[in-house]
Amino acid sequence: MCRKYFKRLLLHKWYVFILCFKQGLVWRGIIHDYDKFYPCNFKAFAECAFGEIAKTISRKDSRWIPEDRKLLMPILNHVHRWDHHWQSWMMFGDEGDGQLVDMSREAIIEMICDWEAARRAHKSAKTTLQWFREHGKLFISDNTKLLIEEILKGNICE
Numbered sequence: 001m002c003r004k005y006f007k008r009l010l011l012h013k014w015y016v017f018i019l020c021f022k023q024g025l026v027w028r029g030i031i032h033d034y035d036k037f038y039p040c041n042f043k044a045f046a047e048c049a050f051g052e053i054a055k056t057i058s059r060k061d062s063r064w065i066p067e068d069r070k071l072l073m074p075i076l077n078h079v080h081r082w083d084h085h086w087q088s089w090m091m092f093g094d095e096g097d098g099q100l101v102d103m104s105r106e107a108i109i110e111m112i113c114d115w116e117a118a119r120r121a122h123k124s125a126k127t128t129l130q131w132f133r134e135h136g137k138l139f140i141s142d143n144t145k146l147l148i149e150e151i152l153k154g155n156i157c158e
Helices: 002-022 026-031 039-050 052-056 069-081 105-121 128-134 142-153
Strands: 090-092 098-100
Touching: 002 026, 002 039, 002 105, 026 105, 039 069, 105 128, 105 142, 128 142
Parallel strands: none
Antiparallel strands: 090 098
């Protein structure tokens, strides 16, 4: 399980690096998701990708949340550590009120490179734009959504 995940992670990081490099985001491509190699995170992500729990996960559900805290905490920490995850751009107040903050252009481009790298690693026939439109229920600001659409229509991942 871990060896298989390690190979997929390296392939994914390679794709992200190449795509980010083409967009002039070399440093982002280099450091992209490096925390997935931390021992405390690696096993949890490997379990979600190839372990017993992976057999029960619907990959169509982009908001899948593991019930096991040993799996949940590394994922939660990961998406809030890196600004290319849209989850990092939500702000909630003490009263339960929330605000969706506009993502930076660099974070959006890295996120799109991440999506495209995942598409390539999984050998999906859908374009990244098709995937985004089908998963349009992401909690992102209107400005962020418009910028994502604009960037994807420009075919930056070609």
